[in-house]
Amino acid sequence: MNTLKKTPFYxxxxxxxxxxxxxxxxxxxxxxxxxVAEHNHVRQAAGVFDVSHMGEFIIEGAQSLQxxxxxxxxxxxxxIPGKAQYSCLINEQAGVIDDLIIYCLVASERxxxxxxxxxxxxxxxxxxxxxxxxxxxxxNISEETCLLAVQGPKVTQLLTPYxxxxxADLPYYHFKIANILGxxxxxxxxxxxxxxGGVELYFKNEADNAAKLWxxxxxxxxxxxxxxxxxxxxxxxxxxxxxxxxxxxxxxxxEAGLGWITKxxxxxxxxxxxKQQKQAGVTQKLVGLWMLDKSIPRQGYHxxxxxxxxxxxxxxxxxxxxxxxxxxxxxxxxxxxxLESSIFVNIRNQAMxxxxxxxxxx
Amino acid sequence: xxxxxxxxxSKDHEWLKIxxxxxxxxxxxxxxxxLSDIVxxxxxxxxxxxxxxxxxxxxxxxxxxxxxxxxxxxxxxKFNENLNNHPELVNKDxxxxxxxxxxxxxxxxxxxHLLTAEQYQxxxxx
Numbered sequence: 001m002n003t004l005k006k007t008p009f010y011x012x013x014x015x016x017x018x019x020x021x022x023x024x025x026x027x028x029x030x031x032x033x034x035x036v037a038e039h040n041h042v043r044q045a046a047g048v049f050d051v052s053h054m055g056e057f058i059i060e061g062a063q064s065l066q067x068x069x070x071x072x073x074x075x076x077x078x079x080i081p082g083k084a085q086y087s088c089l090i091n092e093q094a095g096v097i098d099d100l101i102i103y104c105l106v107a108s109e110r111x112x113x114x115x116x117x118x119x120x121x122x123x124x125x126x127x128x129x130x131x132x133x134x135x136x137x138x139x140n141i142s143e144e145t146c147l148l149a150v151q152g153p154k155v156t157q158l159l160t161p162y163x164x165x166x167x168a169d170l171p172y173y174h175f176k177i178a179n180i181l182g183x184x185x186x187x188x189x190x191x192x193x194x195x196x197g198g199v200e201l202y203f204k205n206e207a208d209n210a211a212k213l214w215x216x217x218x219x220x221x222x223x224x225x226x227x228x229x230x231x232x233x234x235x236x237x238x239x240x241x242x243x244x245x246x247x248x249x250x251x252x253x254x255e256a257g258l259g260w261i262t263k264x265x266x267x268x269x270x271x272x273x274x275k276q277q278k279q280a281g282v283t284q285k286l287v288g289l290w291m292l293d294k295s296i297p298r299q300g301y302h303x304x305x306x307x308x309x310x311x312x313x314x315x316x317x318x319x320x321x322x323x324x325x326x327x328x329x330x331x332x333x334x335x336x337x338x339l340e341s342s343i344f345v346n347i348r349n350q351a352m353x354x355x356x357x358x359x360x361x362x
Numbered sequence: 363x364x365x366x367x368x369x370x371x372s373k374d375h376e377w378l379k380i381x382x383x384x385x386x387x388x389x390x391x392x393x394x395x396x397l398s399d400i401v402x403x404x405x406x407x408x409x410x411x412x413x414x415x416x417x418x419x420x421x422x423x424x425x426x427x428x429x430x431x432x433x434x435x436x437x438x439x440k441f442n443e444n445l446n447n448h449p450e451l452v453n454k455d456x457x458x459x460x461x462x463x464x465x466x467x468x469x470x471x472x473x474x475h476l477l478t479a480e481q482y483q484x485x486x487x488x
Contacts, residue, residue, distance in 0.1 A: 019398065030425070036399040039424075296422045319401040319422065319424060321424075
C-alpha cells in the first residue's frame with residue numbers, strides 16, 4: 001500500500017479536526033464542520049481551500065509554444081504574460097487525458113501547467129513523450145508548490161490591502177506575480193473552481209510561507225477553511241467538469257461541452273478526429289439536469305426516457321445547497337439533450353422525474 | 363459522542379428503542395457525524411413488513427447516499443414527517459427529534475445480535 005502524502009497545511013486541517021480522507025494520494029480535508037455551511041459561506045462571503053495536491057509543471061525553452069499547441073486543444077498563441085487559459089490534453093483518439101490551466105510566464109518560452117492531482121503521473125509521462133524532439137525542458141514543481149484557492153465575493157476586498165495593486169482590476173483568467181507579507185513571487189490568479197469569484201495563490205513551500213499565508217487568511221482575515229466536499233458541490237452548481245466524472249480518456253471535449261476551448265485554427269493531437277466528430281455531430285452530450293421532486297441524483301444512476309429505456313447516466317450529482325434541489329451532470333443520448341426535455345432518473349429502481357436545464361445551475 | 367444507555371445499537375449504526383411492541387429507529391450520533399450534513403431521508407417502505415437487516419430507506423448526506431438497515435424484523439408504521447422539511451434534525455438530535463421510523467415489532471424481540479452502548483462504543487473506536 002502506498003503511503004498517503006500530506007500537503008504543507010495538513011497540521012492545520014488536523015488541528016481543526018477536519019474530516020480527512022484520501023484523495024488522489026493525499027490526505028485531504030473533506031469538511032471541517034459542515035459541507036453545506038461551508039458551501040454557503042463561500043457563495044456569500046469567502047473561504048480558503050488547500051488544493052496543494054494539484055500538480056504544476058513548468059515548460060520552458062524556445063519551442064514551448066509549439067509543444068503546447070501540439071498537445072492542448074485551446075490556442076496557446078493568444079496567451080501573453082499575465083494571462084491564463086483553460087484547456088485539455090487529449091490523446092490520439094481525442095479522449096481527454098486531463099483538463100488543465102496554462103499560465104503564460106514568458107511569451108512563447110515559459111509556461112506553467114496546472115493539472116489534476118490524480119493525473120500528475122499520467123500527464124507527465126504523456127507530455128514527456130510528446131516533447132521528444134522539441135527544444136524544451138520540463139520540470140515537475142508539484143511537490144514544492146503550495147496552492148490555496150481563496151474564493152468568494154468578499155475576497156477582492158479582503159485581500160487588496162495586502163497587495164500593491166487593486167485585485168478588482170485583475171480580469172478573469174489573468175494573474176500577477178506579487179509579494180504578500182514578504183513572501184515573494186506569489187502567482188495571484190483570478191481563477192477558481194467555485195464560480196464565486198476570488199483568486200488562487202501559487203507559492204513556493206519554503207521557510208514559513210505556508211503557515212504565514214494560512215494564518216493571514218484564516219486568522220487575521222477570518223476567512224474559514226473549506227473542504228473538498230464543498231469544493232465539489234460549488235463546482236457542480238456552476239456546471240464545471242471534474243476529471244474522472246465528466247471527463248475521462250474515452251470522452252471527447254466536444255461531448256463534454258468543451259467546444260468553446262477547442263480551436264481548429266491549429267493542428268493538435270486528436271484534432272482530425274474532433275473535426276470529423278464536429279462535422280458528423282456528437283451522439284451523446286453532457287447536460288445539466290435537476291430533479292422535479294425531493295430526490296437526489298448521484299453518480300452512476302441511469303437516465304431514462306418515458307418508456308423506461310436507458311438514455312444515459314449521471315456523472316456527478318448532489319443536493320444543491322443554493323437551489324435546495326437535486327442537481328446533476330450526466331451524459332445523455334443527443335435525442336434527449338434539448339433544454340427542458342423531461343427525463344427520468346433511476347433512483348433505487350424508481351423512475352424519478354427530472355428536467356434538462358441550462359448550465360450553470362446557479 | 364452521545365450514547366444513551368437505554369437503546370440497542372446495530373453494527374450498521376442504527377439505534378433501536380423498544381417500548382412494548384413499538385420500536386423507534388434512528389441513526390447514531392457517530393453515524394450522523396460521519397455522514398455530516400443530512401439533506402434528505404427517503405423511506406419508501408411504509409406499511410411493509412421486512413426482515414431484520416432489510417433496507418427500509420435511504421439517508422442522503424451532502425456527499426453520498428447510504429442505506430438504512432432494519433435492526434430487527436418489523437412492520438414500518440410511521441415515518442418522521444418533520445424530516446421532510448428538516449432533515450438536519452438527524453444531525454442536531456439523532457436520538458430525539460431526529461428519529462426516523464416507528465415500527466411494530468414481532469414479540470418477543472430477538473436483540474441478541476444487537477449491541478449495548480458500551481459494545482457500540484468499542485466498535486466505533488476502531
